[in-house]
Amino acid sequence: MVKRTGAQILVESLLKENVEVVFGLPGGQVLPVFDAIYESELNFILVRHEQAASHMADGYARSTGRPGVFIVTSGPGATNIVTGLCNAYMDSVPLVGISGQVATSVIGQDAFQEADITGITRPVTKHNFLVKNVSDLAKTLKEAFYIATTGRPGPVLVDIPIDVQRASCEFAYPNKVDIRSYKPNYNGHPVQIKKAAEAINKSERPVLYIGAGTIVSNAENEIFEISKKASIPVTNTLLAIGAYPLDTSLSLGMLGMHGTFYANKAMQVADVIIAVGARFDDRCTGKVCEFAKKAKKIHIDIDPTAISKIVDADIPVVGDAKTVLKEMIAFIDSKDRKDWLNIIDAWKTEHPLWYNRNDDKLHPQYVVEKISELTKGEAIVVTEVGQHQMWAAQYYRAKNSRLFLSSGGLGTMGFGYPAGIGAKFGNPDKEVIVVAGDGSFQMNMQEMAVAVLNDINVKVVILNNQYLGNVRQWQEMFYSKRYSHTCLAKRKRCQKWCNSPKRDTCPVYVPDFLKWAQSYGASGIRVTEKKDVESALKEMLKTKNSVVLDVWIEMEENVLPMIPAGASLDSIIMRMNG
Amino acid sequence: MRHTISVLVENKFGVLARISTLFAARGFNIDSLAVGETEDPAISRMTIVVKGDDCILEQVTKQLNKLVDVIKVNEFNDIEYVERGNCLVKVSLSRSNRNEIMHMVEIFRSKIIDISQNFVIVEVTGSEDKISAFIRKVMPYGIKEMCRTGVIALGRGHNIIKVSK
Numbered sequence: 001m002v003k004r005t006g007a008q009i010l011v012e013s014l015l016k017e018n019v020e021v022v023f024g025l026p027g028g029q030v031l032p033v034f035d036a037i038y039e040s041e042l043n044f045i046l047v048r049h050e051q052a053a054s055h056m057a058d059g060y061a062r063s064t065g066r067p068g069v070f071i072v073t074s075g076p077g078a079t080n081i082v083t084g085l086c087n088a089y090m091d092s093v094p095l096v097g098i099s100g101q102v103a104t105s106v107i108g109q110d111a112f113q114e115a116d117i118t119g120i121t122r123p124v125t126k127h128n129f130l131v132k133n134v135s136d137l138a139k140t141l142k143e144a145f146y147i148a149t150t151g152r153p154g155p156v157l158v159d160i161p162i163d164v165q166r167a168s169c170e171f172a173y174p175n176k177v178d179i180r181s182y183k184p185n186y187n188g189h190p191v192q193i194k195k196a197a198e199a200i201n202k203s204e205r206p207v208l209y210i211g212a213g214t215i216v217s218n219a220e221n222e223i224f225e226i227s228k229k230a231s232i233p234v235t236n237t238l239l240a241i242g243a244y245p246l247d248t249s250l251s252l253g254m255l256g257m258h259g260t261f262y263a264n265k266a267m268q269v270a271d272v273i274i275a276v277g278a279r280f281d282d283r284c285t286g287k288v289c290e291f292a293k294k295a296k297k298i299h300i301d302i303d304p305t306a307i308s309k310i311v312d313a314d315i316p317v318v319g320d321a322k323t324v325l326k327e328m329i330a331f332i333d334s335k336d337r338k339d340w341l342n343i344i345d346a347w348k349t350e351h352p353l354w355y356n357r358n359d360d361k362l363h364p365q366y367v368v369e370k371i372s373e374l375t376k377g378e379a380i381v382v383t384e385v386g387q388h389q390m391w392a393a394q395y396y397r398a399k400n401s402r403l404f405l406s407s408g409g410l411g412t413m414g415f416g417y418p419a420g421i422g423a424k425f426g427n428p429d430k431e432v433i434v435v436a437g438d439g440s441f442q443m444n445m446q447e448m449a450v451a452v453l454n455d456i457n458v459k460v461v462i463l464n465n466q467y468l469g470n471v472r473q474w475q476e477m478f479y480s481k482r483y484s485h486t487c488l489a490k491r492k493r494c495q496k497w498c499n500s501p502k503r504d505t506c507p508v509y510v511p512d513f514l515k516w517a518q519s520y521g522a523s524g525i526r527v528t529e530k531k532d533v534e535s536a537l538k539e540m541l542k543t544k545n546s547v548v549l550d551v552w553i554e555m556e557e558n559v560l561p562m563i564p565a566g567a568s569l570d571s572i573i574m575r576m577n578g
Numbered sequence: 579m580r581h582t583i584s585v586l587v588e589n590k591f592g593v594l595a596r597i598s599t600l601f602a603a604r605g606f607n608i609d610s611l612a613v614g615e616t617e618d619p620a621i622s623r624m625t626i627v628v629k630g631d632d633c634i635l636e637q638v639t640k641q642l643n644k645l646v647d648v649i650k651v652n653e654f655n656d657i658e659y660v661e662r663g664n665c666l667v668k669v670s671l672s673r674s675n676r677n678e679i680m681h682m683v684e685i686f687r688s689k690i691i692d693i694s695q696n697f698v699i700v701e702v703t704g705s706e707d708k709i710s711a712f713i714r715k716v717m718p719y720g721i722k723e724m725c726r727t728g729v730i731a732l733g734r735g736h737n738i739i740k741v742s743k
């Protein structure tokens with residue numbers, strides 16, 4: 001067998017895993033790795049901030065279903081990816097992160113750029129490794145990919161000290177993994193599956209509540225079949241947007257804090273809820289003790305800890321969604337459930353998603369609707385975090401899974417733009433549009449260098465309200481309109497308290513996103529009136545390189561409907577007073 | 579309700595930290611913890627005592643199982659078992675309490691393992707309750723310092739917790 005250094009083993013192992021692209025940034029403690037990359041086939045993308053590398057890998061993973069990979073240096077490089085790991089952990093995204101570490105001989109001595117990154121990231125990774133011996137490296141990497149991508153996926157970090165990168169040993173990449181302490185269970189228990197089917201057959205008002213696990217397991221067709229066969233309406237979480245077609249009458253759209261009236265109402269009235277790969281997040285359940293009190297809960301999830309963690313499951317089924325549902329279909333009776341569907345249709349007509357389409361104000365919802373229309377829901381829409389995220393979730397009609405990417409569990413501002421870039425690397429033929437807030441975009445907009453230098457054609461539509469709008473909305477609704485530090489245009493000369501913003505009298509907003517885009521050689525377009533939105537979007541979509549479209553929306557537009565945090569799903573607010 | 583849990587783990591560095599991180603992050607309280615190698619040096623056995631209702635116990639066991647380095651989790655309350663803890667107690671010795679302490683040591687079938695002019699160290703072994711009872715009894719004589727292990731436990735008879743090969 002040939003001898004290889006640890007650095008070469010890493011690079012060759014990544015190639016053996018068919019890794020298409022790796023994001024990252026070098027530093028002192030990963031120099032051997034970067035030296036090995038120099039003469040390799042590995043497609044490495046140099047970022048401007050390591051946090052962005054972790055989000056790019058994440059966007060790549062969410063949009064392709066394949067693990068995202070990044071490499072960073074020790075110390076500050078490694079601490080910069082903590083947010084990205086946590087973000088991926090919360091949303092069950094498969095990542096394999098590699099960090100350099102100081103030499104094993106000085107670990108624990110507060111060496112230059114030493115950080116106990118396996119200690120720091122233990123609670124935010126599915127698993128992590130510190131490799132102390134080069135002969136363990138190949139096996140560890142194999143296990144890292146295996147753990148990241150199987151069961152409930154998640155991020156795995158492999159920390160490699162510099163002396164391990166330099167040391168050499170014989171290399172053969174293992175083709176099998178056997179971890180005795182890690183054996184995810186894919187097959188649901190047959191008795192539980194039958195019980196679940198019986199409960200569904202007996203029910204009059206069932207609802208399918210589907211989450212990201214549906215997409216992870218590719219169970220979209222099975223969900224569709226069951227819902228059609230038994231006439232079961234389907235609501236999706238934020239992370240499962242696109243998993244069920246919106247244009248069928250059985251679709252209830254998204255549930256939860258900013259979900260549709262009818263999805264939330266259906267949950268409250270249901271007699272059986274079939275949760276599939278969803279985890280009863282508090283943004284979905286509202287006040288737990290008031291949540292879906294009449295419903296028997298069937299919970300299908302590959303992660304046993306997700307079951308009965310928040311809401312007691314009457315019929316738990318531990319297993320892979322697709323495998324379980326495939327088996328379940330045979331036991332499920334065909335039914336039309338006319339009464340139930342009629343009730344739902346009435347709710348839909350009475351309380352549709354609403355914004356004022358008739359005035360000529362520039363409402364953000366209109367912009368998203370136009371994006372949806374012009375791309376036919378076939379583009380990958382990636383969001384930042386805030387109001388714009390919710391408008392995108394409500395009004396972008398994604399045709400399929402993996403066409404709407406958003407930071408759900410962690411709600412990470414700064415996720416969207418780099419994730420969009422990562423998604424484009426994985427889907428060069430798809431249109432990628434980042435729907436950004438003016439606040440969030442500023443958290444990682446330096447990555448435009450990566451987009452421009454690599455001919456990565458990602459469009460950014462900024463729904464610019466000059467506010468940390470999401471927080472401003474809460475201040476308006478729950479803190480007597482005391483806009484404490486949410487205005488992004490506020491200058492030293494402004495009055496101390498201000499809650500009456502006006503585009504023409506407020507100070508000039510910085511940065512000028514157009515000039516900023518132009519400084520990278522990208523294009524910038526600004527829209528300040530509703531009538532120009534469509535043509536600007538068309539121009540943007542025509543352009544074959546990076547574009548920033550800065551849309552000056554209504555500054556104090558709110559996201560509705562809204563269920564206040566901690567309130568019951570029944571206390572949904574449909575309109576603002578006045 | 580008190581639960582005694584046996585956790586078989588890979589004997590690797592960092593495993594204890596993973597488990598304590600898990601407990602801390604989920605807000606579970608560890609009552610006692612004992613760790614040691616098993617007959618297979620690649621495997622350590624932890625005995626963890628937690629208090630909580632069945633829901634908490636269920637989450638604790640499931641979360642433990644989810645850790646990659648955890649091989650097997652069992653709860654003892656489902657099977658018959660014996661458990662033991664150990665405690666060293668240093669008590670002030672005086673002419674007046676000497677006999678009473680000796681008496682106590684006898685009743686509890688504990689042992690004196692060190693004696694000096696003013697102090698005696700007693701080793702008491704047994705169930706958590708027995709140790710607690712002993713401590714309560716000698717408390718009035720003045721406990722100078724004490725040190726108590728977590729309990730360890732084994733199932734009775736053919737209740738064997740092992741990694742299947």
Ligand SMILES: Cc1ncc(C[n+]2csc(CCOP(=O)(O)OP(=O)(O)O)c2C)c(N)n1
Pocket residue numbers: 384385386387388389411412413414436437438439440441463465467468469470471
């Ligand atoms: C990293 C991070 N910091 C703070 C927050 C809290 N937060 C949630 S939404 C939001 C405002 C986002 O503003 P913007 O990007 O302009 O979006 P808008 O709500 O205005 O559409 C803030 C500060 C967060 N989610 N993430």
Ligand SMILES: [Mg+2]
Pocket residue numbers: 386437438439463464465466467468469
């Ligand atoms: Mg904003």
